[in-house]
Amino acid sequence: MARPLLTYLAILIAGLSILILEVARTGVTFTDRIVGQTPVTTLARKGADGPHVVIAHGFAGSREMMQAYGVTLAQAGYRVHMFDFEGHGAHPVPMSGDVTRIEGTTRLLMDQTRAVIDDVADGTPVALLGHSMATDVLIRVALEADTGPLVLLSAFSQAVTEDRPKDMLLIAGQWEQHLRKFGVSALQMVDPDAQEGETVVRGDVTRAAIIAPWTEHVAILQSRAGRLAALDWLNRAYKRDTLASAPPTGWAFLALMASITVLASLLVRLVVPEVPLPPSHQPGVLRFLGTLIVPAVLTPLIALPLNFGVLPVLVADYLAIHLGVFGLFSLAMQRWLWGQFSLGWIGIVPFTLALVALLAWGIGVFGFALDRYGANFFPIAERLPIIAALVIGSVPFMIADAQLVWKASICRRIAARVALFVSLGIAVALDLEGLFFLLIIAPVIVLFFFVHGAMGRAFGKRAGPLLAGVALGLILAWALGVSFPLFAANGVGS
Numbered sequence: 472m473a474r475p476l477l478t479y480l481a482i483l484i485a486g487l488s489i490l491i492l493e494v495a496r497t498g499v500t501f502t503d504r505i506v507g508q509t510p511v512t513t514l515a516r517k518g519a520d521g522p523h524v525v526i527a528h529g530f531a532g533s534r535e536m537m538q539a540y541g542v543t544l545a546q547a548g549y550r551v552h553m554f555d556f557e558g559h560g561a562h563p564v565p566m567s568g569d570v571t572r573i574e575g576t577t578r579l580l581m582d583q584t585r586a587v588i589d590d591v592a593d594g595t596p597v598a599l600l601g602h603s604m605a606t607d608v609l610i611r612v613a614l615e616a617d618t619g620p621l622v623l624l625s626a627f628s629q630a631v632t633e634d635r636p637k638d639m640l641l642i643a644g645q646w647e648q649h650l651r652k653f654g655v656s657a658l659q660m661v662d663p664d665a666q667e668g669e670t671v672v673r674g675d676v677t678r679a680a681i682i683a684p685w686t687e688h689v690a691i692l693q694s695r696a697g698r699l700a701a702l703d704w705l706n707r708a709y710k711r712d713t714l715a716s717a718p719p720t721g722w723a724f725l726a727l728m729a730s731i732t733v734l735a736s737l738l739v740r741l742v743v744p745e746v747p748l749p750p751s752h753q754p755g756v757l758r759f760l761g762t763l764i765v766p767a768v769l770t771p772l773i774a775l776p777l778n779f780g781v782l783p784v785l786v787a788d789y790l791a792i793h794l795g796v797f798g799l800f801s802l803a804m805q806r807w808l809w810g811q812f813s814l815g816w817i818g819i820v821p822f823t824l825a826l827v828a829l830l831a832w833g834i835g836v837f838g839f840a841l842d843r844y845g846a847n848f849f850p851i852a853e854r855l856p857i858i859a860a861l862v863i864g865s866v867p868f869m870i871a872d873a874q875l876v877w878k879a880s881i882c883r884r885i886a887a888r889v890a891l892f893v894s895l896g897i898a899v900a901l902d903l904e905g906l907f908f909l910l911i912i913a914p915v916i917v918l919f920f921f922v923h924g925a926m927g928r929a930f931g932k933r934a935g936p937l938l939a940g941v942a943l944g945l946i947l948a949w950a951l952g953v954s955f956p957l958f959a960a961n962g963v964g965s
Contacts, residue, residue: 478737485730491723492844495716499545506590509583510534510561511554514545521548522598522619522709523591527584528553529603529625531911531956533560533847536692539720540600540624543698546715549598549705554587556580556605558957560847565957573611580608585616595619598705601626602692610636620708622701624683624691627653633660639678640704642697644686654680679704693721724844728922731837735829735926742828743821743933753879758808762875763890766800771898778905786908787857787955789898795864797894801871825934829942833923834949850953858952865951866944873931873940888920908955915954919947 502513512534524544526537534553541551557579558566569575588597596619601609606626613621613636620638625647631639641654651667658665658680665671670679683694691697695717702715753759774796778789838848850858872891876884892913899906923946931939 474736477733481730481733481737484726485734488723488727488730491718492720492727495539495542495718495720499542506554506587507583508562508564509554509557509587511552511587511590512541514538514541514551514553516545516548519545519548519550521550521711521713522595522705523593524549524551524598524600524705525584525587525591526551526553527599527601527605527609528556528559529601529605531559531954532602532604535560535842535844536846537600537602538844539693540622540698540701542720543702543715543717544600544705547702547706547713548711550591552587552591554583557583561851562957563851563853565959567959577608577611580605581612581615584608584612588612588616588618595709598622598708600624600701603688610639620705622704624697625650625688631657631660634674634676637676638708640700641678641680642683642691642694642700643680644688644691644694645682645684646687647691651680651682690721693724695719695721720844727840727844728837731832731840732922732925735832736929738828738832739825739930739933743825743930745933753883754809759883760886761808762801762804763886765804766797767890767894768897770797770800770894771901775898775901786906786912787861787951789906790909790912790951791861791864793864793895793898794861794868797891798864798866798868798871801875802867805871805874821934822938825930825938826942829926829930829938830945833926833942833946837922837926846954848950848953850949853957854952858948861948861951862945865948866941869927869944869947870937870940873927873936873943877931877936877939888917891916912951912955915950916947919950923947923950 498516499514500517502515504511504513524541526534526541528534528537534555537553541553545551555562556566557564566576566579568577568579584599588599591597596617598619598621599609599613600622602624603626606623607628607630609621609623610626610628610630612618614630618636620640621636622640622642624642625644626641627650639657641657643650643654655665655667658667658669658671658678661673661676661678662671667680667682670677681696681700683691683697683700686694686697698717702713706712754762770793774789774793777792777796834848842848872887876887879887895909895913899909923943927939927943930942
């Protein structure tokens with residue numbers, strides 16, 4: 472009785488979540504276009520004539536990640552333009568330039584931003600809103616151009632002075648202590664006694680620094696307090712009094728993703744017949760730990776010399792090699808320490824049907840919801856070779872992982888995940904300069920295990936670990952291939 476109840480509850484929550492997310496978008500038209508080579512999405516109500524707002528995302532972000540702020544402003548009559556930086560989202564051109572110099576990568580992103588501003592400008596200074604990496608870019612653009620007010624989320628920049636930018640709201644997540652301090656320091660350039668939560672005015676300089684409660688670097692993108700504060704700031708600057716609601720889209724989005732994950736267990740019962748599966752072969756603690764420790768330690772030592780750096784994505788080459796070597800080591804250790812084991816073959820027809828179902832659910836259904844409400848998930852053509860290359864490493868890794876944790880306790884599943892991150896950490900320690908960006912991609916892998924890992928377990932219990940491993944390997948390659956920025960192979964240090 473508990474399982475049907477959970478299924479009905481997941482369906483109900485999914486329906487309510489979609490209702491909230493769609494109501495938030497009601498009346499706002501999304502129009503895609505290209506400025507130069509930059510993908511731009513314009514959000515506006517029919518007949519809107521409010522000021523233009525250009526919105527820029529952070530590193531490893533996309534237009535889709537900024538839509539909560541964009542929709543709120545569009546509902547209030549502003550004309551909002553969200554775009555993808557080079558190397559991000561649907562932009563086909565990799566990032567390039569020297570990331571260590573302002574006149575390198577930063578200058579290229581500034582020029583791209585200026586092109587979007589120039590495309591929409593109509594005589595009224597264009598407002599700018601950005602997150603994380605984009606905040607430094609937008610501040611530097613504002614120092615060189617006649618822009619409107621700035622709203623900056625999780626901001627940091629060494630370009631701020633006591634009198635420029637003139638009109639700036641800084642919003643930091645409650646759990647971003649370092650960035651909160653930066654906001655206060657920007658205020659105290661104007662008024663040495665200013666504190667967080669205050670608005671300071673000196674001549675034509677107006678600044679404020681506030682917190683978005685209960686948020687960090689990513690959750691701030693859905694903050695209701697942040698969205699309403701952004702609208703109030705722009706209304707003040709443009710002398711408008713338009714209002715808009717800010718429904719709890721963040722919670723609705725999380726609830727929808729969780730519901731889709733839970734409903735995978737319903738799907739597997741509908742498409743995969745019950746067939747006899749071999750028993751789980753879970754070894755003793757020492758043998759299990761040996762299966763984790765040996766691949767974790769040896770993989771970086773073998774994979775690092777094999778990293779040729781040919782793919783136009785930061786650390787993608789190494790990650791594919793690391794996953795593949797780790798997976799092969801793990802399978803070998805399982806065979807040696809565990810003795811005979813079976814990956815669970817259920818027959819060609821049931822296997823194919825289950826594989827298609829899990830891929831359709833994990834990429835199609837989950838991916839559609841993620842792409843529509845949260846972050847880009849469908850690749851442009853330039854990313855398909857990257858996904859194919861990642862598959863070479865991700866599939867053997869996930870097959871080994873699925874066998875390792877099939878019907879295992881939660882403690883063993885956690886230990887297996889920790890072993891992977893320890894192994895990646897060793898690699899970063901051995902080559903910090905070359906592999907630093909592995910630290911940034913780690914959250915994507917964590918989320919993958921939470922979401923798609925749960926889907927894989929539901930299918931694996933009924934169809935065996937081989938099915939789960941193959942499907943999850945394909946999905947992992949897809950998720951990594953669409954989420955990490957493209958970067959020209961000769962861009963760093965050029």
